[in-house]
Amino acid sequence: MVSPLAYIHPEAKIGENVEIAPFVFIDKNVVIGDNNKIMANANILYGSRIGNGNTIFPGAVIGAIPQDLKFQGEESTAEVGNNNTIRENVTINRGTAAKGRTIIGNNNLLMEGVHVAHDALVGNYCIIGNSTKMAGEIVIDDFSIISANVLMHQFCRVGGYGMIQGGCRFSKDIPPYIIAGREPIAYSGINIIGLRRRGFSNETIENIHNAYRIIYQSGLNTSDALKKIEEEIPTSPEIEYIVSFIRDSERGIIR
Numbered sequence: 001m002v003s004p005l006a007y008i009h010p011e012a013k014i015g016e017n018v019e020i021a022p023f024v025f026i027d028k029n030v031v032i033g034d035n036n037k038i039m040a041n042a043n044i045l046y047g048s049r050i051g052n053g054n055t056i057f058p059g060a061v062i063g064a065i066p067q068d069l070k071f072q073g074e075e076s077t078a079e080v081g082n083n084n085t086i087r088e089n090v091t092i093n094r095g096t097a098a099k100g101r102t103i104i105g106n107n108n109l110l111m112e113g114v115h116v117a118h119d120a121l122v123g124n125y126c127i128i129g130n131s132t133k134m135a136g137e138i139v140i141d142d143f144s145i146i147s148a149n150v151l152m153h154q155f156c157r158v159g160g161y162g163m164i165q166g167g168c169r170f171s172k173d174i175p176p177y178i179i180a181g182r183e184p185i186a187y188s189g190i191n192i193i194g195l196r197r198r199g200f201s202n203e204t205i206e207n208i209h210n211a212y213r214i215i216y217q218s219g220l221n222t223s224d225a226l227k228k229i230e231e232e233i234p235t236s237p238e239i240e241y242i243v244s245f246i247r248d249s250e251r252g253i254i255r
Contacts, residue, residue: 001017001018001019001020002014002018002019002020003020003021003022003023003024005022005023006020006021006022006023006024006025006026007024007025007026008020008024008026009026009027009028009030010028011028011029012026012027012028012029012030012031012032012044013030013031013032014026014032015032015033015034015035015036015052016034016035017034017035018032018034018035018036018037018038019036019037019038020038021038021039021040021042022040023040023041024038024039024040024041024042024043024044025042025043025044025045026038026044027043027044027045027046027048027063028046029046029047030044030045030046030047030048030049030050030063031048031049031050032044032048032050033050033051033052033053033082034052034053035052035053036050036052036053036054036055036056037054037055037056038056039055039056039057039058040058041058041059042056042057042058042059042060042061042062043060043061043062043063043064044056044062044063045061045062045063045064045078045094046063046094047063047075047076047077047078047094048062048063048077048078048079048080048094049077049078049079049080050062050080051080051081051082051083051084051106052082052083053082053083054080054082054083054084054085054086055084055085055086056086057085057086057087057088057090057112058088059088059089060086060087060088060089060090060091060092061089061090061091061092062078062080062086062090062091062092063077063078063092063093063094064091064092064093064094065093065094066093066094066095066096066117066118066119066136067093067117067118068096068117068118068136070096070097071096071097071118072097074096074097074100075100076094076095076096076097076100076101076102076118077094077095077100077101077102078092078093078094078095078101078102079101079102079103079104080092080104081103081104081105081106081107081108081124082106082107083106083107084104084105084106084107084108084109084110085108085109085110086110087109087110087111087112087114088112088113089112089113090110090111090112090113090114090115090116091114091115091116092104092116093115093116093117093118094118095118095119096118096119096136098118098119098136098137099119099137100119101119102116102117102118102119102120102121103120103121103122104116104122105122105123105124105126105142106124106125107124107125108122108123108124108125108126108127108128109126109127109128110122110128111127111128111129111130111132111148112130112131113130113131114128114129114130114131114132114133114134115132115133115134116134117133117134117135117136117137117138117154118136118137119136119137120134120135120136120137120138120139120140121138121139121140122134122140123140123141123142123143123144123160124142124143125142125143126140126142126143126144126145126146127144127145127146128140128146129146129147129148129149129150129166130148130149131148131149132146132147132148132149132150132151132152133150133151133152134152135152135153135154135155135156136154136155137154137155138152138153138154138155138156138157138158139156139157139158140157140158141157141158141159141160141161141176142160142161143160143161143194143198144158144159144160144161144162144163144164145162145163145164145194146158146163146164147163147164147165147166147167147168148166148167149166149167150164150166150167150168150169151168151169151170152169152170153169153170153171155250155251156170156171156172156173156174156251157173157174157245157249157251158173158174159173159174159175159176159177159178159241159242159245160176160177160241161176161177161191161194161195161198162174162175162176162177162178162179162180162191162194163178163179163180163191163194164179164180164181164185165179165180165181165182165188167183168180168181168182168183168185169185170185170254171251172249172251172252172253172254173245173249173251173252173253173254174253174254175187175212175215175242175245175246175253175254176238176241176242176245177190177191177195177208177212177238177242178190178191178212179191180254184255185254186254186255187212187216187254187255190205190208190209190212192205192209195208200238204236204238207233207234207236207238207239208238208239208242210232210233211229211233211239211242211243212242214228214229214232214233215229215246215253222246222252222253226243226246226247229242229243230243
C-alpha cells in the first residue's frame with residue numbers, strides 16, 4: 001500500500017489501510033488517519049492532520065505555511081476531516097496566530113486548483129469548484145455550492161445551502177439558502193432546487209422566500225427588515241439562522 005518511492009518522515013503517524021503512491025512527500029508532525037488514498041506527487045507538510053477515508057489527488061499540497069507576512073513560524077495546523085475528495089493541485093495552508101488552524105470538515109469536494117488560505121473554515125458537504133480562491137479567515141457553512149473561479153475576500157462568510165455562480169467575486173457575506181451571481185455580485189433568488197433536494201418542505205421554502213422578500217425587496221434597512229421577519233414569519237431553525245447570520249455579519253451582506 002505504501003510505495004518505496006514515497007518519502008515518509010519517521011515521526012509522521014500513519015493509520016491503517018493507507019495507500020501512498022510514488023513521489024508522495026509526508027513531513028514530520030503529520031498525522032494521517034485510516035483508509036486514505038494519497039496519489040503521486042501530493043505533499044502533506046508539517047502540521048497537517050488528515051482524518052479517515054480521504055482521497056488526495058496528484059499535486060495537492062496540504063499544510064504549507066500561510067501566504068501571510070505576519071506569520072512568524074508559530075505552531076499551527078491544517079486539518080482535514082473525513083471522506084473528503086481533494087482534487088489535483090489543491091492547496092490548503094496552515095493557520096496563523098489569528099486562529100491557529102485551517103479546517104476542512106467532512107464529505108467535501110474541492111475541485112482542481114482550489115486554494116484554501118490560512119485560518120479558513122470550510123464546513124461539511126460543500127462543493128468548491130475549479131480554481132476558486134479563498135482568502136484568509138473565510139468561513140463556508142455546511143452544504144454550500146461554490147462554482148468555478150470564485151474569488152473570496154478575507155473574513156467573508158458564506159451561508160449554508162446556497163449556491164454562488166461561477167466567476168463571481170465578493171467582499172461581503174452571502175446569506176444562507178440563496179443563489180448569488182451576476183457582476184457585481186447580488187442576490188439572485190433562493191436556491192429552490194437545492195433546498196428541495198435536501199428535503200426542505202414547501203412551507204419552509206416559502207417562509208425562507210418571504211424572509212428574503214423582506215430583506216431585499218421591502219425597502220427597509222437591515223435592522224428593520226430583521227425585526228419585521230421576527231414579527232411576521234413563523235419561527236423555525238431556518239428563519240433563526242437567516243436572522244442571526246445577517247445580524248452577526250461584520251462585513252454586511254451582498255446587495
